[in-house]
Amino acid sequence: MSDMELRAEADAVLARLVGDGSGTARLREDQWQAIEALVVGHRRALVVQRTGWGKSAVYFVATSMLRKRGAGPTVIISPLLALMRNQVESAARAGIAARTINSANPEEWDAVQAEVAAGTVDVLLVSPERLNSPDFRESVLPRLAATTGLLVVDEAHCISDWGHDFRPDYRRLRTMLAELPAGVPVLATTATANARVTADVAEQLGTGGDEALVLRGPLDRESLRLGVLRLPDAAHRLAWLGERLGELPGSGIIYTLTVAAAEEVAAFLRQRGYPVASYTGRTENADRLRAEEDLLANRVKALVATSALGMGFDKPDLGFVVHLGSPSSPIAYYQQVGRAGRGVDHADVLLLPGREDEAIWAYFASVGFPPEEQVRRTLAALEQAGRPLSLPALEPLVELRRSRLETMLKVLDVDGAVKRVKGGWTATGQPWTYDAERYAWVARQREAEQQAMRDYVSTTECRMEYLQRQLDDEKAAPCGRCDNCAGPWLDAAVSSGALAGAADELDRPGVEVEPRRMWPSGMPAVGVDLKGRIPAGQQAATGRALGRLSDIGWGNRLRPLLAEQAADGPVPDDVLAAVVTVVADWARSPGGWAAGVPDAAPRPVGIVAMPSRSRPQLVGSLAQGLARVGRLPLLGSLAYTPQAGVHPAHRSNSAQRLRALAASFAVPEELAAALAATPGPVLLVDDWTDSGWTLAVGARLLRQAGAEQVLPLVLALAG
Template sequence: MCVLYPYPECHRATHGARHTPRLVRDSPIVSAIGLHGGMDHVELRTEADAVLAELVGDREGSARLREDQWQAVAALVEEHRRALVVQRTGWGKSAVYFVATALLRRRGAGPTVIISPLLALMRNQVEAAARAGIRARTINSANPEDWEAIYGEVERGETDVLLVSPERLNSVDFRDQVLPRLAATTGLLVVDEAHCISDWGHDFRPDYRRLRTMLAELPAGVPVLATTATANARVTADVAEQLGTGAGDALVLRGPLDRESLRLGVLVLPDAAHRLAWLGERLGELPGSGIIYTLTVAAAEEIAAFLRQRGYPVASYTGKTENADRLQAEEDLLANRVKALVATSALGMGFDKPDLGFVVHVGSPSSPIAYYQQVGRAGRGVDHADVLLLPGREDEAIWAYFASVGFPPEEQVRRTLAVLEGAGRPMSLPALEPLVDLRRSRLETMLKVLDVDGAVKRVKGGWAATGQAWAYDAERYAWVARQRQAEQQAMREYVSTTRCRMEFLQRQLDDEKAAPCGRCDTCAGPWLDPAVSAGALAAATGELDRPGVEVEPRKMWPTGLAAVGMDLKGRIPAGRQALTGRALGRLSDIGWGNRLRPLLSAQAADGPVPDDVLRAVVTVLADWARSPGGWATGSPDAVARPVGVVAVPSRTRPQLVGSLAEGVARVGRLPLLGSLAHTPHADEYAAHRSNSAQRLRALAESFTVPGELAAALAATDGPVLLVDDFTDSGWTLAVGARLLRQAGADDVLPLVLALAG
């Protein structure tokens, strides 16, 4: 069905004839109706429906806005009100703001500004606008070279719709120079995916709260439309307050959330190999083309690789996918050139393919609201679409990781404010990071929240304290944490419920019209066979058991080390770097990650390396030797064969690391040269550090090369294997390699059980 008007009559109009809809100022419909203002309510409705007909390519002019869509359009155009629309995915929210834009522009209003959170959403909206003859441009991180030209087009009145990413709202130049001009000339402000403004919601984004500034600077009478498909009652109220639409004269339109085209199901399979095998055998049976969602980048890449081996045309789509590859993947899915995109949440809000036939989740999202949003990609323009959840035992560990990176404790926030206040000048993130012990992404998110709260301000050169009093809202942050836990419990209950699954999701979103759907696997019975053949299971097991992941070495020192008393900067000298190493697997993947997470968890007891794990490590070494540049290839640029093994000392898992180093040395017939040693003061540096500068400072003071190891290194001629249990930031391996190279090692080849992330 149509992006703009998702009902059967629209589908017939747009797909039953080869017609590209246009909206032009001199069209016959426009000329017949007239462009002047002052029309009464009935005439405005007639004009709105005529615009819709133009938008959807209905030559007979029979298309009609539904009453709730018309109510929103009338509130914006006729009454210049602020409206919050909470309606299910596919309801036709874009029809509201495109029709309203056309009507307002005819009456002399400035361009519509749409705040959109994701590039996929922007691309879909720009394409939809172009098909409708509406001139739309976008400002986002992918097209900085076009910004100045676009600003000029807006000022000259040549653009009808400007789509802006929320991150732009907190850019200094945009906030101080562009935003005031936009606020002064905007004819309609649209906030799409408005649940992002609420920290009670599942996808809070602090950049969205910068909208307060734009709302405050809008001239009186400029209408505002906020839209979302995923907001329960609490989030709806909070968004209304955040946007300033909580006043008594604001319009809140909230509709039923049942998706009549969707058939929901859950398939609980024994392990990751069975899930992968099931996909490998059953993907072709799912209707049309669709999306396979995963919780991690590693899982998306694993599954996509396996499905390609099984002959399916699929592509991966994650936060690490290059922008050009993302565009190509979206186009391939829209054109049905692929059976599926295997994606993380990077392919999320706003991606629109009306005939998407299925959505499968390999791993359960932590929130039923987030799950509802993602499954809403399917079934917009087809009568039936399948939605399937394949939960896994790794889900809870992944939920726990993401929950651990919430708003920092008060001590760290106060430390950041004190550093900024003491600096007396703006500080960039790289300069601030070494002094506050927060990872850069978490630090930046925290600063954005403090910016909205008035405690700091983003300025030229970085961030500066404002001196305003600020209170740490511990009660609110604790409530948000409890809300996350409640959402996780709800997803456990969704998997195990014997009641209607669609009704369950509707109730999670406070839909008063929730009722059994009659379609899901609990209402109508399972329709999927969980069985997999022995051959498919063997192939999946082989894929997941395949060990070996490259470990890229650190090549640059972190910035700002001088601030913590370390005279290191720039590139790490080649003679002090590690070479590219190997890990048995990633903690985030669904293969070896499931085996390694229990072994390396904080609660796990220390003990010798398990036999199957050691055998897999030996396989990694053998594959490494035969890989391009490996020591067994005999090529001129090959790394020399390792001549010894060195262990990294561990306070938490000494038996595991020690037995791993001993086993590798024994099987590889290499001498165990010894271990790095902890310094006498290592304990005071042992606390976990969050960012690179802090970690490096701690590690540099924690290790030394004992005399017997130094003597053994001096007697060797070739690279050594540096063995540890896992690597996260990479700085332990970098510090260890630097010490060993300084002590005489020719090269250092890191070998670890697990790569975090």
């Protein structure tokens, strides 16, 4: 077949893919170059192109042409569940049968694998975490590697630990790449790879074969108009959004840095009459689907989202992206704003930075790869066990939270030091070196990215050119559209009424604190005789906190007060007054103890304080202030025992936290006598709660000492 005939065939597939009934759709030359490399040359190629360039068209057109020539199904590795759903629908338009295997559809896995085996699936989209499943890796992956007609690695920057979004599961692709039969083409795609990441990914693609072809294009997005609006505080930003959201074109995405902020902003905008929905890591899958469909159909003005929406959403006519808070990396920022303006001539991109941004960056930076001591301790625990250990069984033995522990084990798995098997993880006994130099470099790179984001906010030069240079785009040039090139296009002013409304919303105190109901697994193995469900008679009730440390309202007020370096002192008057409001609202809520509440609970008979080594004045004055205002007796405080040591870091796992806390507190005789003399519920006061185990241990002791109910009350809820 001639080159002209091949090109005509490819254009015909594209026309079906985009729904062009006239058949006039044509691939661009750079898209055809990639397709030709895959279909004719059977090459391994890395395509680094801006969002909206048409990377999915390349692999769908190539799939259709390869399948026509007898090739096996295309396997697409993608971390983007939302994009998977979009692409299944897109493929169907071109007559391509696509199915998915990911965390959202486990009930379909067997059926999908049967369809793949029967040859009725043209495209299989697989989430990267499947590559690290023992069953999938040992039984499914070898068959896929043997029969695949085209392997596509979407968001390929995730392969590189030099990149901004490294994911250990992606490193499993090395094995699959090495096991592919000769001549099977491979396509890796990304919009966010700088020169170093591009070189790293290209090197990995070349594993066991010829050097990979790198096709890199300019990253300017001509439809995007970038701007930064610096407002005094969170109330001004929320008020501005409440007044100006309707002026933004079409429908779009409002990104926040935390789940709490997303829920808070969405609730505020709904109260202002805007049809919006929140979209976070806590959103149930069915609710995510509904939110995506509503945005695609323009039934909502915006999704208020965390990075859970991230890269993986394809809406060509998305009219705007607003960031309420700066991402920590200009590369990640470029990726998220790339959701807008893919199929329209003009889209607005606006960044509203906040003073809480740096604290949030610091938190996420602190949960990187653990220090060598913790890694060695984990390896030693696995070696000594002599059997596979699950994450719950391993947690009591190491001071790492489950998510961080799992990520570390995946890295060690790739490095060959551990292996995931049925039943958990085992040590391989292979030599392993802690690459301190590389981890330090990655940490320095994160710091450089944060500084680059600060510079993006303050630069007086072209903003699009700035982002392009961060991605090593040699064709970076002034865009002529951004607020620095063409001048601001949005007024920063907000009305006094809108500002007052936003301030009231942010000042509204009170969030629920869910109690712990189950002890962590594996506690008896470390000498703590606690397991299973916490008996009802030893549990705390649902409590209250003044606010979340991660929200943009009370969080901004509480973070400096509770920072590790903050000086101890009496509770500020405004904070005490807000806590009193929280208690009053709590009393009037369903199940509360205020007069007139249906089925009212017994009123608290007194207040008990948790002991505190770091903030004794703060906790003590809070308890005393509540006792004074609420006219309740201050019954006393729990006490530290001689066994109480230094509590593990707040970011260690539940088992380690409980192990340290279980024998750390006691009920003094005076407090025990007071509880016996005044039976009833008590308020248990502390400064903040993170894991919830301090409150769980304190509540258990108080209930064993005679308290009929324990109502936790803290200033802040972490997360």
